[in-house]
Amino acid sequence: MRILIIEDDRETASYLTKALKEAGHVADHAGDGETGLNMAEGRDYDLLIVDRMLPKRDGLSVIADLRKSGTHTPALILSALGQVDDRVEGLKAGGDDYLTKPYAMSELLARAEVLGRRRATGEVETSYQVGDLELDRLSHEVRRAGKPIILQPREFRLLEYLMKHAGQVVTRTMLLENVWDYHFDPQTNVIDVHISRLRSKIEREFDGPLLHTVRGSGYIMRAGG
Amino acid sequence: MTAVRLSAVYFLIFAFGAAGLVFYVTNTASDIIETQARSGIEEEKAELAQIYRVTGIVGLVRSIDRRARQPGAGLYLATDATGRIIAGNVESIQAGVLDEAGSTPDAFGYSRYGEAGVYHKAIADVVSLPNGMRVLVGRDQSDALRFREVVRSALTLALAGMGALALIAWFIIGRRALRRLDRMSAASSRILAGDLGERLPVVGAGDEFDRLSENLNTLLARISLLQEGLRQVSDNIAHDLKTPLARLRSKAEAAQAAAKSEETKDNLDSIIGDADQMIRTFDALLMISRVEAGSHPIQKAKVDLYAIARDVTELYEPLAEEAGAEIQLRSGGPVDIEASRELVAQGMSNLVDNALKYGRSPDGATKVTIAIEETPNAARICVSDNGAGIPADKRSRVLERFYRLDESRTMPGSGLGLSLVQAIAGVHGGRLKLEDAAPGLKVVLELPKQAKDGAGNDDSGT
Numbered sequence: 024m025r026i027l028i029i030e031d032d033r034e035t036a037s038y039l040t041k042a043l044k045e046a047g048h049v050a051d052h053a054g055d056g057e058t059g060l061n062m063a064e065g066r067d068y069d070l071l072i073v074d075r076m077l078p079k080r081d082g083l084s085v086i087a088d089l090r091k092s093g094t095h096t097p098a099l100i101l102s103a104l105g106q107v108d109d110r111v112e113g114l115k116a117g118g119d120d121y122l123t124k125p126y127a128m129s130e131l132l133a134r135a136e137v138l139g140r141r142r143a144t145g146e147v148e149t150s151y152q153v154g155d156l157e158l159d160r161l162s163h164e165v166r167r168a169g170k171p172i173i174l175q176p177r178e179f180r181l182l183e184y185l186m187k188h189a190g191q192v193v194t195r196t197m198l199l200e201n202v203w204d205y206h207f208d209p210q211t212n213v214i215d216v217h218i219s220r221l222r223s224k225i226e227r228e229f230d231g232p233l234l235h236t237v238r239g240s241g242y243i244m245r246a247g248g
Numbered sequence: 249m250t251a252v253r254l255s256a257v258y259f260l261i262f263a264f265g266a267a268g269l270v271f272y273v274t275n276t277a278s279d280i281i282e283t284q285a286r287s288g289i290e291e292e293k294a295e296l297a298q299i300y301r302v303t304g305i306v307g308l309v310r311s312i313d314r315r316a317r318q319p320g321a322g323l324y325l326a327t328d329a330t331g332r333i334i335a336g337n338v339e340s341i342q343a344g345v346l347d348e349a350g351s352t353p354d355a356f357g358y359s360r361y362g363e364a365g366v367y368h369k370a371i372a373d374v375v376s377l378p379n380g381m382r383v384l385v386g387r388d389q390s391d392a393l394r395f396r397e398v399v400r401s402a403l404t405l406a407l408a409g410m411g412a413l414a415l416i417a418w419f420i421i422g423r424r425a426l427r428r429l430d431r432m433s434a435a436s437s438r439i440l441a442g443d444l445g446e447r448l449p450v451v452g453a454g455d456e457f458d459r460l461s462e463n464l465n466t467l468l469a470r471i472s473l474l475q476e477g478l479r480q481v482s483d484n485i486a487h488d489l490k491t492p493l494a495r496l497r498s499k500a501e502a503a504q505a506a507a508k509s510e511e512t513k514d515n516l517d518s519i520i521g522d523a524d525q526m527i528r529t530f531d532a533l534l535m536i537s538r539v540e541a542g543s544h545p546i547q548k549a550k551v552d553l554y555a556i557a558r559d560v561t562e563l564y565e566p567l568a569e570e571a572g573a574e575i576q577l578r579s580g581g582p583v584d585i586e587a588s589r590e591l592v593a594q595g596m597s598n599l600v601d602n603a604l605k606y607g608r609s610p611d612g613a614t615k616v617t618i619a620i621e622e623t624p625n626a627a628r629i630c631v632s633d634n635g636a637g638i639p640a641d642k643r644s645r646v647l648e649r650f651y652r653l654d655e656s657r658t659m660p661g662s663g664l665g666l667s668l669v670q671a672i673a674g675v676h677g678g679r680l681k682l683e684d685a686a687p688g689l690k691v692v693l694e695l696p697k698q699a700k701d702g703a704g705n706d707d708s709g710t
Contacts, residue, residue, distance in 0.1 A: 125494030207594040
């Protein structure tokens with residue numbers, strides 16, 4: 024992916040660039056809002072990573088201006104402001120995701136991956152398939168190797184999200200945000216238990232694991248290996 | 249209320265004192281007058297005795313007759329042995345007065361010569377002569393009695409006037425002072441509610457109230473300055489430590505990805521886990537201080553507490569089941585209040601988390617119950633467990649930051665969970681209460697239905 028980082032702090036920017044490059048992406052850097060806006064308009068990026076507080080022009084207005092001029096490159100907002108309402112404000116301005124500083128690099132990479140890949144699959148899919156596991160979004164049916172699997176509504180949504188982002192790492196907070204629609208960090212491993220329940224339903228009695236744990240980051244849905 | 253009671257007590261004391269004063273003054277005055285009268289009687293008695301010794305009965309009667317006719321004369325009466333009046337200025341006299349010689353113990357009634365039917369009061373001395381004659385020398389008491397009446401009514405009037413004036417003064421001055429006190433106490437209760445920007449009213453009169461207000465305001469300014477400093481320090485510490493922690497975590501992650509041996513990966517995994525726990529603690533601390541300081545007003549919308557409770561129950565249900573516990577949401581209808589959905593959900597999940605962690609039942613069948621109760625103005629989120637509970641004397645302490653009961657020190661957690669819930673209650677203008685669920689602990693998060701502009705809104709501060 025080609026990613027534009029708009030961030031005024033040099034150290035953070037170089038650290039971020041290095042991490043993104045290691046993850047196999049191409050990253051450009053803009054040091055202020057004005058430059059960032061120009062670069063984002065001038066070149067075709069897969070993802071923008073925008074710091075909220077920027078010199079010359081703040082991050083939210085950069086995104087708002089891009090949206091107004093018809094540029095719909097996904098934008099991930101980074102901010103030191105972590106209040107619930109800051110997040111809402113950021114998403115309202117046209118941001119697609121919001122991450123509070125300081126963040127875990129794995130969290131950022133996972134979110135960047137999901138956001139950047141979103142544009143590639145423009146149309147809405149009605150069914151997902153990973154290996155021999157199938158999920159029909161319209162009839163709410165889940166089958167593996169042709170055998171139906173009964174899931175609770177929440178388990179269905181969890182599986183749906185994981186399958187939609189098959190091959191990408193999804194973190195626990197991403198799951199809580201997208202499946203439960205809450206943005207706080209639960210104290211204990213509540214998500215893990217949901218995952219292990221789901222895992223037992225889709226993996227027990229069947230061949231080969233599909234839902235893998237990625238150490239220190241989260242989970243990934245992937246056929247084989 | 250106290251002021252009214254105090255005023256009433258003062259008024260009563262004053263009234264008793266005034267009544268006592270009236271009685272004392274009038275009684276003393278009439279005592280003096282009576283004593284004077286008695287000594288006058290004594291003198292005259294001595295004179296008459298002298299006349300009697302020198303001139304005998306005839307001279308005595310003549311002298312009595314002469315004295316009785318003088319203007320402004322006292323009482324004179326001479327009777328023979330049968331009680332017939334032979335001289336004096338008394339027409340009739342209360343029965344029995346002449347029977348005993350010596351001073352009359354009490355005032356008696358009599359009627360003057362030529363004034364038949366009009367009775368006056370008098371005191372007198374009665375002397376009986378060897379031949380059976382009786383001589384009475386007395387002084388009229390009407391003036392003394394009238395004097396006593398006059399003094400008493402004058403004093404009563406004066407005191408009643410003073411009382412009325414005092415009452416008026418109390419109404420005007422006292423009530424004004426009371427109103428100022430009321431305003432001060434209203435301001436201080438707003439300050440207690442967390443609005444340290446509030447100040448006590450200063451009228452500008454430069455009186456005691458103003459001086460008190462000014463001193464307390466200076467004190468408040470210093471407190472809020474110190475508090476602000478403390479908040480900033482803890483904020484800065486949390487923030488400054490969080491950044492290197494996040495870096496540490498990322499480096500551990502990178503090292504883990506590059507590591508070859510499983511053992512190294514496992515070790516790095518536990519480092520990452522520890523770092524996450526610390527980051528979570530700092531997050532909670534930062535959130536508490538932000539929420540408490542009210543530096544950022546939260547946005548409140550209409551939310552259904554029951555729906556949130558259902559979400560939280562569903563979120564924690566598998567975790568509970570794995571731990572051999574049961575979560576039960578007491579059924580109910582939607583309870584709509586004005587609140588922040590995120591914060592309420594976070595608070596509720598903290599409570600459930602705590603109940604599952606620390607509310608383990610000794611017999612193994614842990615049961616956590618969530619109930620949403622509704623009162624006319626508030627909604628109560630009750631989370632109870634059937635564990636060991638918290639002794640009553642430690643209930644307020646567990647709300648303090650980092651406080652942990654000795655029994656739970658070995659368990660994971662930061663000791664910030666309840667503080668955070670309390671801060672969430674505070675920002676909504678609600679409160680957090682710990683009650684006995686017998687057995688177990690019942691935590692009640694009470695939130696007003698209508699959002700109050702409580703500690704969460706600092707813009708109105710002056």
